Amino acid sequence: MKTAALTLGLLMSNAAMAIDVEHTATPITIDGVSESAWDQAKWQPMPFLMDGTLPDSDKDFKGRYKLLWDENYLYLQADIVDDVLIDTHPDPTDKYWDDDALEVFIDSDAAGGNHQFNHTAFAYHIGLDNQAADFGADKKPHLYTDHLISHWQRNSTAPYNITWEVAIKLYPNDFQEGVPNTPLKLTAKQVIGFMLAYCDNDGSKIREHFMGSHEVQPVNGSRNLGYIDASVFGKVTLLPKK
Numbered sequence: 001m002k003t004a005a006l007t008l009g010l011l012m013s014n015a016a017m018a019i020d021v022e023h024t025a026t027p028i029t030i031d032g033v034s035e036s037a038w039d040q041a042k043w044q045p046m047p048f049l050m051d052g053t054l055p056d057s058d059k060d061f062k063g064r065y066k067l068l069w070d071e072n073y074l075y076l077q078a079d080i081v082d083d084v085l086i087d088t089h090p091d092p093t094d095k096y097w098d099d100d101a102l103e104v105f106i107d108s109d110a111a112g113g114n115h116q117f118n119h120t121a122f123a124y125h126i127g128l129d130n131q132a133a134d135f136g137a138d139k140k141p142h143l144y145t146d147h148l149i150s151h152w153q154r155n156s157t158a159p160y161n162i163t164w165e166v167a168i169k170l171y172p173n174d175f176q177e178g179v180p181n182t183p184l185k186l187t188a189k190q191v192i193g194f195m196l197a198y199c200d201n202d203g204s205k206i207r208e209h210f211m212g213s214h215e216v217q218p219v220n221g222s223r224n225l226g227y228i229d230a231s232v233f234g235k236v237t238l239l240p241k242k
């Protein structure tokens with residue numbers, strides 16, 4: 001009964017955080033510059049600590065994001081404050097979570113479940129070089145950079161936040177490694193499992209702060225569960241075209 005009550009509580013908190021995503025008639029230009037199409041999307045916060053220590057939100061780390069969609073992409077814009085940008089592992093598949101990275105969690109059918117070594121969901125770790133890594137079925141890291149288009153840059157006016165834009169393709173649960181896969185067409189009313197996080201390192205050996213958009217309930221003391229279990233993601237609903 002206790003487990004059932006906990007599960008119900010988790011489901012309710014996820015449902016309460018469901019986000020509606022507006023359709024964009026104009027494809028977003030992925031250039032690290034916000035355009036007028038973004039004005040219809042609401043900012044969403046990413047205040048939840050998933051690992052490490054809580055950063056000073058004035059300068060160490062602060063993030064928020066917006067979403068839009070069209071039939072080809074889920075579009076993400078993140079507005080990031082990070083005092084030191086770090087990429088000390090030159091191999092993009094080596095300890096990418098210990099370099100600064102924007103981590104986009106996607107479960108195309110919002111079915112949840114364990115996805116650590118399968119592709120029923122993805123945890124795209126987008127590095128500062130705009131390449132995206134996640135584990136494959138062989139339990140090794142692989143690049144999935146062709147699943148998305150990513151570009152970030154500093155804003156041209158103080159306080160010089162980072163605007164990070166990503167266009168993300170969605171794939172079905174039967175995505176296969178090493179063969180051509182056809183991305184899904186996005187449709188109105190589709191519900192997608194989604195969560196966003198930022199891996200922040202400013203010079204330590206390992207990641208200092210891991211901040212996310214959704215509150216993950218700890219299991220055995222760990223909230224760092226998104227890379228394993230898609231059931232901790234939130235849900236977003238694609239609104240009909242206007």
Ligand SMILES: [Ca+2]
Nearest residue numbers: 029031033034
């Ligand atoms: Ca843009």
Ligand SMILES: [Ca+2]
Nearest residue numbers: 060082083202
């Ligand atoms: Ca920082």
Ligand SMILES: [Ca+2]
Nearest residue numbers: 107109111120
């Ligand atoms: Ca799935």
Ligand SMILES: [Ca+2]
Nearest residue numbers: 084085201202
């Ligand atoms: Ca950093």
